[in-house]
Amino acid sequence: MASFSKIAHIKPLVTITLRLRRQVSSIRLNIELRDEPRTSSTSTGGVLGELLSNIAANIINRYQTGQLQIAWKALNLTGDIIPVSLDAQEPFDNVSTPLGIINRTLLLIPPTSCRQQSPCTIQPVIVAYDAEGNVIQKLGTNDQPWQVQGTVIGQSSQILYGGIANYSNGQAQFQSFSLPNLGSYQVQFTFIQPNGINSSFFTTANLTVQTDPVTVTEAILGGQQVNNIYVVNVNDTFDISVVPVDNITGLQLGQIKWDNWTWWTNVTLYNLPNFNSHGSLIAQNISTTIVNLTAVTVTDLSINATGMYILNIRLVSSDNKHTIQMVSNGILVKNSDDNLVTDSDQLLSNVTFAGNYDALNASNQLEIKRAMIYNYFISCGMPLVSDITLLNGSVTALFQVSALPTIISQAVTILLKKPNAVPGLNLISVNINGRSYSVSSSPDSSSGISSDNQSANIGLIVGLVVGLASIQTQSPSLNRIGSGRITENVQSQAVILNVAQDEFYKVDYPLIEMELIAFD
Incomplete structure (x- = not known):
């Protein structure tokens, strides 16, 4: 494993704002995680590249679920100073992106006009919000985005074709979600547990959304x-x-x-x-x-x-x-x-x-x-x-x-x-x-x-x-x-x-x- 001196540098990749609750002032901490210079300006591969990607995803995921703030405060190393915002600038991005803390999800568009084994004509869209009601534009990192999975209630072991979508640009937009057979189904959409997140979070946060019964007709x-x-x-x-x-x-x-x-x-x-x-x-x-x-x-x-x-x-x-x-x-x-x-x-x-x-x-x-x-x-x-x-x-x-x-x-x-x-x-x-x-x-x-x-x-x-x-x-x-x-x-x-x-x-x-x- 690479030493911390090789992967941690004081340059703006991950920017955390720390605020002392009893004072107006805040502290801005910039941390850069990177490998040594590469021969290719577009390469992110390799063992160390994967390691850094996992570290970045871990930090971002824990912040967006609120677990980073809880763990930070529990360490009691900085007193009452805790993170209140997080910006991330990933490889090949020109600007940093502010990250929100997920509070709830909404099934914005349910699947409609579904036929046997066929992608529904209207594909489902799921949107995540923070506590202030703002749409969260991004969950996870570019190469490890959060994913939403659709399953039939009562048939969770059945894998649906096109049943997984990445969350990006403010939504999880499915492309080829389909249901298998004739009949009426109720579908639920849940987040797949991302890297570094305790499974209990999704149980307690209740981020699952459900459809009304969806009718599946004959394939055309x-x-x-x-x-x-x-x-x-x-x-x-x-x-x-x-x-x-x-x-x-x-x-x-x-x-x-x-x-x-x-x-x-x-x-x-x-x-x-x-x-x-x-x-x-x-x-x-x-x-x-x-x-x-x-x-x-x-x-x-x-x-x-x-x-x-x-x-x-x-x-x-x-x-x-x-x-x-x-x-x-x-x-x-x-x-x-x-x-x-x-x-x-x-x-x-x-x-x-x-x-x-x-x-x-x-x-x-x-x-x-x-x-x-x-x-x-x-x-x-x-x-x-x-x-x-x-x-x-x-x-x-x-x-x-x-x-x-x-x-x-x-x-x-x-x-x-x-x-x-x-x-x-x-x-x-x-x-x-x-x-x-x-x-x-x-x-x-x-x-x-x-x-x-x-x-x-x-x-x-x-x-x-x-x-x-x-x-x-x-x-x-x-x-x-x-x-x-x-x-x-x-x-x-x-x-x-x-x-x-x-x-x-x-x-x-x-x-x-x-x-x-x-x-x-």
């Missing part, structure tokens, strides 16, 4: 995809994982299954409003559904043709009381010998549509639009060498193309000919490798192209489809919209493509193998 469940898969090879297997969540708050459940039932799953290809690729979803003989404590996973799925696909995922509880219907992110399926460029700095092309990105995201339509945009680009012959990423603001698709100027011009011609081809989105502009095109305002324009580099009309010729190649990448995060993958050294292919349901264009290039791509 939704799903969130996790460990998202964005790019796979044709016929390669992949897994789809879903976390059941509360559909009202979007928060995790205490348990994803209860009452001895389990989840059944069904995964199919989602039918896009337009530009569907014509592959099939294949469940292998070894495909299984795995239900663990956190997620439901369908294993060993595959798709047998290139394009971008959305999966329709349906989970049904075995007791038929709960159903979750959702769609996956867009999954780009490519040939195994194609390569994608994944560096976002190399995504030098973009197409902008008039659309509400936030509204599409909120309605779970953003990935559906992304899949249609990708497949539409391919149907126009755009020589894509990447996945596409959608950017906020207007709906902007960011991607990269191969260096084939003639083919790019042909694809842009087709894009601008039908600016409303993607349902719900209106094409505004196209920027390919630094060259900008916009939809012509002239109704009699034969090409529909307006370029900042060239004003000549370009004949309508079909471009070619570029394969995409495999690389090993980690799964993106849950909130990712586009994978931003791209390719190098892509081999060109001649194609027959469908621009609209009744318009087909064909172009043959010598010495290049023909491939057939079909779209709805």
Whole structure:
């Protein structure tokens, strides 16, 4: 243990004001608890750091319960001089904070609108006051705050999901407090005994607060995809994982299954409003559904043709009381010998549509639009060498193309000919490798192209489809919209493509193998 000379210095970390009751004067005592200087200005770890943290928490906790004052007076070393206030300045705080002495607590907001295993829509809030009725802003230290725990009266041994909250900024605000089963429950909230405090204090202080009976109704469940898969090879297997969540708050459940039932799953290809690729979803003989404590996973799925696909995922509880219907992110399926460029700095092309990105995201339509945009680009012959990423603001698709100027011009011609081809989105502009095109305002324009580099009309010729190649990448995060993958050294292919349901264009290039791509 470090000597007192190493950890006690006369500098203002803990400031105690001592008052002689029979006189007007007071004494201000400043004490600093610290370790020797550290190499890192942000480090508080280590054995000595933990020791000092415990000492500081002990002093502050005993003061805020009044036990420090009682013990101080009982020692009778300073006569009638006892602490009447305590300020603390903790590591990395710029100012000292006055600390109050707890006198009572109040359940300011009780839990309301609670569903099975789901965070209550209205979360409980507990506030502590001193004897003068002032709200206590802080109880404990920054790294050891006081904690409030909620329990069901008569079932104190049952641990509630989200049942503990730290007291800070004048309240203990719960974030995911939930109750387990249908019925009516009375809940009590008590402080967990902090460091250095005698357990008898909370018994005598009576700081426990209780709710009126809280009604718990049937769970309303939704799903969130996790460990998202964005790019796979044709016929390669992949897994789809879903976390059941509360559909009202979007928060995790205490348990994803209860009452001895389990989840059944069904995964199919989602039918896009337009530009569907014509592959099939294949469940292998070894495909299984795995239900663990956190997620439901369908294993060993595959798709047998290139394009971008959305999966329709349906989970049904075995007791038929709960159903979750959702769609996956867009999954780009490519040939195994194609390569994608994944560096976002190399995504030098973009197409902008008039659309509400936030509204599409909120309605779970953003990935559906992304899949249609990708497949539409391919149907126009755009020589894509990447996945596409959608950017906020207007709906902007960011991607990269191969260096084939003639083919790019042909694809842009087709894009601008039908600016409303993607349902719900209106094409505004196209920027390919630094060259900008916009939809012509002239109704009699034969090409529909307006370029900042060239004003000549370009004949309508079909471009070619570029394969995409495999690389090993980690799964993106849950909130990712586009994978931003791209390719190098892509081999060109001649194609027959469908621009609209009744318009087909064909172009043959010598010495290049023909491939057939079909779209709805």
